[in-house]
Amino acid sequence: KNYKFAIDQSAIVDTTNSKGVILTVNDNFCQISKYNREDLIGQNHRIVNSGFHSTVFFKQMWHTILSGNVWKGEIKNKAKDGSFYWVYTTIIPFLDENQKVFQFLTIRFDITEEKNAEDALKISNDRYNLVGKATSDAIFDLDVDKNTIEWVGEGLGSIMGFESLIDKKPTNTHLKDFVHPDDLLRVMKKQVSVMMNPEEYLWNDEFRFKNAGGGYLQVHARGIIIKDQAGNGIRVIGSIQDITKQRENEIKLQELNRDLADQTKALALSNEELEQFAYVASHDLQEPLRMVTSFMAQLEKKYGDVIDEKGKRYIEYAVDGAKRMRQIILDLLDYSRVGKMDDQKEDVDLNELLKGIQILFRKQMEDKKAMLRITPMPVVHSFVAPLQQVFQNLISNALKFSKPNVPAMVSIGSEDLCEYWKFSISDNGIGMETDDLENIFIIFKQLNTKEEFPGSGIGLAVTKKIIEKQGGKIWVESQLDHGSTFYFILPK
Template sequence: MPTKQKSITVEESLKKSLKEVSDYKYAIDESSIVAITDQKGIILHANDNFCKISKYSRKELIGQDHRIINSGHHPKEFIRNLWHTIANGKIWRGELKNKAKDGTIYWVDTTIVPFLNEEKKPYQYVAIRADITERKRTEEILESSLKEISDYKYALDESSIVAITDQKGIIKYVNNNFCKISKYSSSELIGQDHRIINSAYHPKDFIRNLWITIANGKIWRGELKNKAKDGTYYWVDTTIIPFLNELGKPYQYIAIRADITMRKEAEEENLRLKFELEERVKQRTEELEAFSYSISHDLRAPLRAINGYAKMLEEDYNDLFDIEGKRLLNVVQENAKRMGVLIDDLLAFARLGRKKLAKSNIKMTELTEAAWIEVTKSTTTKYTIKIDQLHSIVADRSLINQVMINLISNAVKYSSKTKGPKIEIKSEKESGSIVYSVSDNGAGFENEYGNKLFGVFQRLHSPDEFEGTGVGLALVKRIIDKHGGKVWAKGELNKGAKFYFSLPIR
């Protein structure tokens, strides 16, 4: 081949190679972040992408040490290993966190290629980078979320009893607290049906409702009694949360529990003691009622004798008594009469415990008006009485009539010495009950003694001031208690009193 023709061929080949290199450089410049430094790290070249991401101009970069973009994020050992690799003519690949001119941070996936001289020593380095800032930001968010989840899981595992089952109830995971309370090891539980700890305490409907709830993707909350490996029982406050797949169907359940065994045992003990106390009170009450009835009944005979002989003395021997004798005979008769009333009240009080309620609808306005007439028919005092339109109630008519008679009698008695006595009877509806009140403007009482008024024989005034046995209000309380209601009173000394009773709306 002629020399000229050969020279043209080499020239064309060289041009083609240079064109190919230029195209590669263009492609890299367009697609990547490129910088060239000398062997000491002084920047010799920075492409547009480098300037764009670092926010420095090319003029600000050329001639500067590459540490101009150092963020200080990487430890010295990391940077030392990087320089050791490329100084030995080897390619380094890794991720770098850099700092732009405005202080913002960016991440780059980096490849640093050493260019070697004829002695195989680097004389410059080409760093080709790709911006991975968004990816790293996403990774950091994900890592933070995973750390948070891990922290929550740790906190949950440390504080709670945790188990995870598949949708059929087969145990896939249990934490140490679960093993501790159930007394099974983890290997004994994994793969087992969750019924391994079933105590058989709960009825089938209870368990069925639990499974229906979670199978429909809803959270179930409740208290469960379970059985440990050694046969002992324990109670757990339980929340079962379904994990749903893309179809909205549960693929597993996580059960989070808290040990409430001590609380439940205390509740059971309280119930037992309450039942025992109620039985004891019932027994004592029955004994007291029987005793009261017996004593009251047995007292009638000697009382009749006292009354009879006093009457004979008055009728047959009255002329033989002087003034003092007649006064003493009158005292005997008055006290015998008072004793008779007391016995009648005690008998009524005792009988009440045995009486079964015969409930019916009561028109309380009519009943109260009749009770007012009954109480005041023999009095000569003029009272101002106001009876509102009272709410009707379902209760035992005869007993509620007794309540109204006793409360009206009480109001009449303690306002009898007041000028212009007034009595008012009202009712109002309050959250499932009807509250009735009887108020007067009479002697009243100090509020601090209000709770004592409803005890047997409890009186705030002497018999000389106002007659009475101290049983009437106790009878009122017992009747209202028997109906499931409440009684209370408010008063002010010398300004009147107001007595309340509530009856539940059935």
């Protein structure tokens, strides 16, 4: 009676006949299965079968107990409400005088919590293993006391060549076996510092890591420190990332940046020298040209009565050539100075700026019977002189390339594009072939003869350079005999 009482209080107990039909159950059986006694008596254990175990599992169990042997094992059962529970089961067969089984006594202990914890641990470990397989980093588990790597993921093999160490538990491999000797002291000091600080739980460092071939990789290691109740680090779980290529690329980038800085410095010096040369050359070249022009004028004045018409024509050619050369020199000097903004940006009212340009072109507009139509223009924040030069060059071109005996019409407009201002200068002039639209911005490039339209071919090149120096863009749309529209945008 005492034994029965003790077992009933601590275990789940039932008895069955040799066919497995339930004869008796204790209160613990009813409590865990959620069936009352009347539901269970006369039934077999299929009433609590969860479907988890295979037919082979039960066949082997029955074979054991019908042979008169005790069977022990873990069984997952299903309660009346559909919930599952695990029991550690011992089945004891009772034999009659003929050594035949006539009854079974089954004693079970509830191990559901242990099994759930085991399943949770298995899921956690499976995830841990999958992370190790999925990432190219080398996942590791470091025992702090021994300072040995207890577990490593596949990254240690795929990246660093240590396939032989993967999944060995423990590896009995010391951290110092991998870290470069010159880095080891620093790495260990930093690790110990984090370990000793009760507020620190994250460790990360960068060092050289020896691969299987004996060479060293540059790696970035990071880990979570697991501490005991006293705040002492006992394990580090983390990853090692190969950043060798990244560091090599950074070094190459630094070298390229240094080269670029040297080239930029050399280019700035070259530009400064070129600008100085352009200034000196323009000054020195203008003087002899002035002399040519002056002496030709004196020659015509003093000896005009003895020079025939052909000689006078030669003098006219020489003077005109000298004037053209002087203008080219002045234009080249302007082109070389574009981008050197000595003034400060300021708010420029384009309506007022264009009024001034209209006054400048009054005589030319009267000769061409030109009409200039300007829509209300914005106030922009820019450099005054270069901006005036842009509009002046484009308006001058529109008047210059007008059709003979046709009143010139020039329209100027603007459009707000959020981050940019877009401007347009349209005319009804001679227009251009589509193939020539890009060439007109090339310095010295002229589409027409100097006899038809005098000029140096520098004006649009200067305009383009000014706009691009301020972060803008210029382009043209045109059809032959149907005029042209120049567009340009400038950042606000």
